[in-house]
Amino acid sequence: MGHRVQDPETPPRVLLVHPDAALVHRAVRAGLDVLVLTGEDRVVGLAPGRVHRAGELGGTEAGIGRLAEDHGITHVLDADGSPAWRIPPGSGPVVADAPRLLADVRAFRQALASSLRAVVREHLVPVADEVPKAVADLGGKATIVTASGEDVVDSDASLTAWMRTARHRPDTGPFLVEELVVGAEVVVTTLTVSGMHRVVGIVEHHRIGTRARYLYPANLPEPGAQQVRALVTGMLDTVGYEFGPAHTRVVLTAGGPRLASAAPRFTVHGIAGLIETATGFDLATELFRALAGAPIEPPRPRWFAAAEFGGTSGPVDAPRVAEAVSADAVWRRLDELS
DSSP: OEEOOOOTTSOOEEEEESOOHHHHHHHHHTTOEEEEEESSSOOTTSOGGGEEEGGGGTSHHHHHHHHHHHHTOOEEEETTOOOOEEOOTTSOOEEOHHHHHHHOHHHHHHHHHTSSSOBOOEEEESSGGGHHHHHHHTTSOEEEEETTEEEEEOSHHHHHHHHHHHTTSSOOSOEEEEEOOOSEEEEEEEEEETTEEEEEEEEEEEEETTEEEEEESOOOOHHHHHHHHHHHHHHHHHHTOOSEEEEEEEEEETTEEEEEEEEOSSOSTTHHHHHHHHHOOOHHHHHHHHHTTOOOOOOOOSSEEEEEEOSSSSOTTSOEEEEESSHHHHHHHHHHHO
């Protein structure tokens, strides 16, 4: 959702759109002036006059506009923490460009391709016959994404094999050809208020077959961490991100860190939960405290936390989670749970 340019003397007034009770409680506890737009009759912890039903205001989008105008709303967040709307001075809410770019991986990469930010390159081609040229332009190694899945081509032989099978596939295009960037991956979690970005966590991301594993804190030497922090906060400046949480995936290549994707929300793949488990730092609470005037202090981990998604021991939405005093110990515990 988003924010409006705010007079420093005006206290923030926050509109939460279809939130759960826990998110409302966090905002109220931070001392913020909170209104809620929802489909429910009432919300625990708020007076009836602060709860507005979307159906009675012509739907969610119309309701945001009405409440922003009538109540001087300064910030709007949905239940996931997305600031997809902004409120320019003297007008109603409009779609915020920066969160839209962060949420759309293709728009994200295209917007950064012409800047100095190191971003994973890609080409979208209409037919399979144009794939070899796109692969060559990306250095001869690429991931080809179709409606039915992904294929990695890292040699002339593998590209020839892909072209041979492409003629018998149901996919007729378009084909997204992504640069194959090799290196360890991290996810960088940030909170932004009034255009000031604070990195509050860096999490390792590992792929093991069909499984994805995440570890906090990442085992990243400080010089490398400084590079990653500078790249991510510089990217957020470049796209004009002014308010909200974000998680940015970065590939640590031999030539330096590269931006892969981003998500403007409170959590992806349980990462916010890992940070809270290891530090007690809750992203939503700290974002609301910052709006109320408290400084954002990046947390210090007390131990390690890890999670695993996928595999054969449970559905994707039922991660295995472990915590321990060292990275080796937490990996062993995850192996026991898998």
